[in-house]
Amino acid sequence: MAEPLKIVIPMAGWGTRMRPHTWSKPKPLVGVAGRTALDFLMDMFTSVPDPVSVEYVFIVSPYLGESRIPPFIQEHYPEINAHYVVQAEMKGQSHAIYLARQYLTGPMISCFSDTWIEADFSFLDREKSDGVVWVKAVPDPRRFGVAETTSDGLVTRLIEKPESLENNLALVGCYFFRRGEDLLSAIEEQMRNQVQLKNEFFLADAVNIMLQHRALFRIQKTETWLDTGTIDATLETNRFMLQRSSASSPALAPRRDGVRILPPVFIHPTARLEACVIGPHVSIGPDCIISNSRIEDSILEAGCTILDATIKSSLLGCRANVVGSGDGATLTLNIGDDSSVRFGTGNQQSASPKSAG
Secondary structure (H helix, E strand, O other): OOOOOEEEEEEOOOOHHHOOHHHOOOHHHOEEOOEEHHHHHHHOOOOOOOHHHOEEEEEEOOOHHHHHHHHHHHHHOOOOEEEEEEOOOOOOHHHHHHHOHHHOOOOEEEEOOOEEEOOOOHHHHHOOOOEEEEEEEOOOHHHOEEEEEOOOOEEEEEEEOOOOOOOOEEEEEEEEEOOHHHHHHHHHHHHHOOOOEOOEOOHHHHHHHHHHOOOOEEEEEOOOEEEOOOHHHHHHHHHHHHHHHHOOOOOOOOOOOOEEEOOOEEEOOOOEEEEEEEOOOEEEOOOOEEEEEEEEOEEEOOOOEEEOOEEEOOEEOOOOEEEOOOOOOEEOOEEOOOEEEEEOHHHOEEEEEOOOO
């Protein structure tokens, strides 16, 4: 590539489907399998050509995104060349990318922050088409965008939420553009002509404008597509990532007396456990305290305290405090940072935020 590859990660949405967790942190920093969703996304790009010269562009929201994402990247990825752009108004994907236009010359990847796919990007320095659209075949494409293609895999148009099942190649949210300038020109035309859906400018419409101007796009299929855009999807991604790591790492968790481990799990070494059954598919963050409890198919972020509870299919934010009734009743919880839930006689529930101080 004549110019460095740009990797653009729009992450400025409010994350409403991930509340209450996104009241206190941006969605990409929610924990998954002992890390964050953003960590797994960054790992996805290790196969790009000449990774040392890659420039990353993070498009963040004001407040939480602007205050939390740059310090996280600087701490965990100090070696990368990173730029940050704030999208103060939520006007859609194309609008977000256009705000970063000063950085978007030459080849670029755009990938949504709640998307994870298994992909090998090493071919991009040899790519001859104007763009590549990653897709996955799904049984029912009607709740996704899809790519309409020719028999040899060339894209003819992108369709948002099709009404029929005949085209099942769902758009996974990852795109390559050989020239960022061409995408920006299409976005300018999109915004000039007010090509919107629900008052937002979608990237698929900008790609359709490029196709109308005879740009050549092809599809690239992926077999694995995960996301962290909802609570259920985040738990599914947690299951997949734990299972994936268990194949290569037999030492999944430290052994503790009185604690039964059902792998795959991730247990941070600083977590304190006693009289527990943990797993399968559980991620336990640092400084958690778990006693006389059973945890299954759940994510516990840093500093959680769980006493006398049976928890399944749950996502608990940092420093969440759960006291069960001790009767073995299974709880399914979705509580944010610094929250407290107590179950007493008759399973009466009360919840209140703990002091953040």
